[in-house]
Amino acid sequence: MPRPPRPRLPRAFPPTDVTIRVVVAAASVLAFAAAAAGASAQSYPGPTAAPRTTDARALGAQAREREIHERFMRGVTAEEHGDWNAAAAEFRRIVALDPPEPRGSTARYDLALAEIHLGHDAAAAALLEDALHRDPRFAAAAANLVALHLRRGDTKAAQAAGDRFVAFAPDSALALYGRGLAALKAGDLDTARADFRKLVGTDPTYAVAHYDLALIELRAGRDDSARAELERALALSPSYARARFALGTVLLRDGRRADARLAFDRCARDAADPALRALAIDLRDRLAQQ
Amino acid sequence: MRNLRRSAIAVVLAVGACASAAVGAELLLNDPAASLVTSAPPALLGPITESGRTGWDCAPEHAATAKTAAAAGLPTD
Numbered sequence A: 001m002p003r004p005p006r007p008r009l010p011r012a013f014p015p016t017d018v019t020i021r022v023v024v025a026a027a028s029v030l031a032f033a034a035a036a037a038g039a040s041a042q043s044y045p046g047p048t049a050a051p052r053t054t055d056a057r058a059l060g061a062q063a064r065e066r067e068i069h070e071r072f073m074r075g076v077t078a079e080e081h082g083d084w085n086a087a088a089a090e091f092r093r094i095v096a097l098d099p100p101e102p103r104g105s106t107a108r109y110d111l112a113l114a115e116i117h118l119g120h121d122a123a124a125a126a127l128l129e130d131a132l133h134r135d136p137r138f139a140a141a142a143a144n145l146v147a148l149h150l151r152r153g154d155t156k157a158a159q160a161a162g163d164r165f166v167a168f169a170p171d172s173a174l175a176l177y178g179r180g181l182a183a184l185k186a187g188d189l190d191t192a193r194a195d196f197r198k199l200v201g202t203d204p205t206y207a208v209a210h211y212d213l214a215l216i217e218l219r220a221g222r223d224d225s226a227r228a229e230l231e232r233a234l235a236l237s238p239s240y241a242r243a244r245f246a247l248g249t250v251l252l253r254d255g256r257r258a259d260a261r262l263a264f265d266r267c268a269r270d271a272a273d274p275a276l277r278a279l280a281i282d283l284r285d286r287l288a289q290q
Numbered sequence B: 001m002r003n004l005r006r007s008a009i010a011v012v013l014a015v016g017a018c019a020s021a022a023v024g025a026e027l028l029l030n031d032p033a034a035s036l037v038t039s040a041p042p043a044l045l046g047p048i049t050e051s052g053r054t055g056w057d058c059a060p061e062h063a064a065t066a067k068t069a070a071a072a073g074l075p076t077d
Helices: A017-040 A057-082 A084-097 A103-117 A121-134 A137-154 A155-168 A175-184 A189-202 A207-219 A223-236 A241-253 A257-270 A274-289 B002-030 B061-066
Strands: none
Touching: A057 A084, A057 A103, A084 A103, A103 A121, A103 A137, A121 A137, A121 A175, A137 A155, A137 A175, A137 B061, A155 A175, A175 A189, A175 A207, A175 B061, A189 A207, A207 A223, A207 A241, A223 A241, A241 A257, A241 A274
């Protein structure tokens, strides 16, 4: 007997449009909540606080700070581009605004740099002195003051500036080199020897310091020590023309004319300075004639 | 006439320059060490920004306190 077909039961909860909309809405809420939770884990910098004062002095101070900041940026950019007039104008204004340390001494240092390039050496020296008065351990200002005096040929001032620099930065290569050079030019051979010896003790590969030591020994009448220093300089830098020329002069003083002639010949080939090359050629040729 | 005078002055000056160069070279042969000059003065350090010296990234201050010639930017001649 065939079984009668099983009647299909109606679904308990047939989906309706309303149900579908509720499910979609719930999913949207969950997705939004998840996104909001993710965003809350990030951090954003707070907005710049708006001025909350109407006090004229406070507003004036804020404007002054802003002007110093802007002029520093413009002045440094001008110096980097070699526009010294523009740089000087910016830093003169900052100096007039007189910001606290370390910006006050930094502005004077930057203005001094511009003044040097504009040929106002005396003004630059005064500015660097002022910067060091405000910050006695401002090493870059001390270094530029020594360099400035050496360029001007004021060895006495260079020595004084070098003494101050070495006093607070005794291991600085620039301090030792600057004071040593000033002492050598002034004839203070003991100070010059001590400074260049210390420099080569820290950095024995610096050929120029050996050359200056050779000059010190030559002026002290110690030709053998001078020749040893020059040989060290030339071992470190074989194409060092000035040291080669100096070696030629030491050999000439020692009566070794053939060796001196070879040294002047090599100097003439290595020298980039036309005056040094001409002198070396002249001495080489004169030695060849004799 | 004026040109002739100018030429004569130029010749005299040139002869004088040659003579002094020759005398200079002769003196150098007697004492060549007198012509020796010291090495170059150190170069000027560059500009410093507004905040340069409050942090650790100030190139001129680093150079001024460096212990080696290369780090200090010392002359090579």
